[in-house]
Amino acid sequence: xxxxxxxxxxxxxxxxxxxxxxxxxxxxxxxxxxxxxxxxxxxxxxxxxxxxxxxxxxxxxxxxxxxxxxxxxxxxxxxxxxxxxxxxxxxxxxxxxxxxxxxxxxxxxxxxxxxxxxxxxxxxxxxxxxxxxxxxxxxxxxxxxxxxxxx
Numbered sequence: 594x595x596x597x598x599x600x601x602x603x604x605x606x607x608x609x610x611x612x613x614x615x616x617x618x619x620x621x622x623x624x625x626x627x628x629x630x631x632x633x634x635x636x637x638x639x640x641x642x643x644x645x646x647x648x649x650x651x652x653x654x655x656x657x658x659x660x661x662x663x664x665x666x667x668x669x670x671x672x673x674x675x676x677x678x679x680x681x682x683x684x685x686x687x688x689x690x691x692x693x694x695x696x697x698x699x700x701x702x703x704x705x706x707x708x709x710x711x712x713x714x715x716x717x718x719x720x721x722x723x724x725x726x727x728x729x730x731x732x733x734x735x736x737x738x739x740x741x742x743x744x
Contacts, residue, residue, distance in 0.1 A: 619659075620706050624680075626653045626666075627715040633670035635716065637680075639663070659708045666716065673718040685709040 628635060631650040638644050640662045646655050657664065664680040684707050 621656050621658050622710060622712070623654055623656045624710055625713045626655075627713065628653065628668065629717045630670050630673060633668045633673065633716070633718055635666050635668040638665050638667070657710065659706060659710070661708050664710060666714070668716055668718055670718055673720055676716060676718045678716065680710050680714055682708045682710055 626635065626648045628648065628650045634647055634649050636644060636647050637655060637657070639657075639660060642658075642660070642662075645657050645664065648655050659682075661682055663682050666678050666680060668676045
């Protein structure tokens with residue numbers, strides 16, 4: 594009788610721990626951005642979610658929901674080239690290992706807990722290049738002598 598009870602207790606314990614990463618790692622995370630130049634403002638978007646928010650040098654953290662989709666960051670600042678970069682989502686060990694042994698990862702895939710973005714992201718924008726338009730070359734026939742004497 595105690596063997597059956599032990600077996601049921603083990604099954605109950607394993608099934609109640611489903612979604613290991615959901616429990617241990619959560620379904621959201623905070624990302625910290627290091628942005629240069631300081632006046633830049635960056636917008637974060639993700640497929641299916643639209644705009645997630647904005648960050649800048651003075652407000653450089655954002656909390657996002659974990660997801661399999663990458664985050665696209667577009668930064669703009671006066672006098673600098675617009676910069677767009679992709680922040681890649683990857684699986685984390687708790688979601689993969691725990692999910693395989695407990696509930697095949699279904700809970701963590703549904704909640705997004707098995708995914709993670711880098712905790713810190715650095716963005717350096719390039720200054721606009723000065724528009725250098727070469728002066729048209731003058732042929733000797735185009736040169737007209739300038740008289741300095743009053744006629």
